[in-house]
Amino acid sequence: GAVVSQHPSRVICKSGTSVKIECRSLDFQATTMFWYRQFPKQSLMLMATSNEGSKATYEQGVEKDKFLINHASLTLSTLTVTSAHPEDSSFYICSGTVKNIQYFGAGTRLSVL
Amino acid sequence: GDSVTQMEGPVTLSEEAFLTINCTYTATGYPSLFWYVQYPGEGLQLLLKATKADDKGSNKGFEATYRKETTSFHLEKGSVQVSDSAVYFCALSDDTGGFKTIFGAGTRLFVKA
Numbered sequence: 001g002a003v004v005s006q007h008p009s010r011v012i013c014k015s016g017t018s019v020k021i022e023c024r025s026l027d028f029q030a031t032t033m034f035w036y037r038q039f040p041k042q043s044l045m046l047m048a049t050s051n052e053g054s055k056a057t058y059e060q061g062v063e064k065d066k067f068l069i070n071h072a073s074l075t076l077s078t079l080t081v082t083s084a085h086p087e088d089s090s091f092y093i094c095s096g097t098v099k100n101i102q103y104f105g106a107g108t109r110l111s112v113l
Numbered sequence: 114g115d116s117v118t119q120m121e122g123p124v125t126l127s128e129e130a131f132l133t134i135n136c137t138y139t140a141t142g143y144p145s146l147f148w149y150v151q152y153p154g155e156g157l158q159l160l161l162k163a164t165k166a167d168d169k170g171s172n173k174g175f176e177a178t179y180r181k182e183t184t185s186f187h188l189e190k191g192s193v194q195v196s197d198s199a200v201y202f203c204a205l206s207d208d209t210g211g212f213k214t215i216f217g218a219g220t221r222l223f224v225k226a
Binding site for chain 1: 145147149154156157158159162164182185202206212213216217218219
């Protein structure tokens with residue numbers, strides 16, 4: 001199957017700082033990648049669809065100025081949590097699609113103090 | 114809109130017991146159906162899939178059959194192992210929705226030795 005690498009796996013930051021999470025497709029080109037957020041013991045909530053070379057499409061209720069997405073190449077999408085606050089603490093997961101199957105990164109656990 | 118409903122957990126079984134996790138769906142088109150597994154602290158991994166009615170997906174002893182008449186995709190395994198302890202997500206992907214994947218709430222499985 002296709003491989004998606006997500007970095008970092010864990011990050012702890014102070015309130016008010018910004019955090020960047022990288023998502024790379026290692027063995028396929030991803031014109032579209034997805035960013036999810038997962039709260040403890042809950043399902044994945046789609047935050048946004050990242051489109052290579054164009055603006056991301058955000059789901060209703062997700063602040064685009066808070067969660068900045070950049071998809072500058074066919075193998076890299078980044079999610080930047082700006083001015084992070086404790087309520088942004090969560091598990092963030094990205095995915096890329098190959099033939100209608102989603103392949104997920106290992107996730108990034110963000111803890112905002 | 115499309116949705117996925119799966120049985121609430123947690124499900125606790127003894128090793129070698131039979132497993133069934135129920136999943137039903139609603140979709141406007143002809144979706145592909147998936148089961149993903151998430152081990153503690155990790156991202157999601159594709160477990161199995163089925164792309165059309167009556168298809169059976171299978172992997173690692175797990176099976177699920179795409180039942181269009183009952184809009185179901187129940188996950189089964191004849192003999193579970195401790196290593197199967199994880200969270201299982203039923204999901205669908207519908208090409209009418211731009212191949213977004215809709216996830217069920219997840220079912221946590223605990224297998225005791």
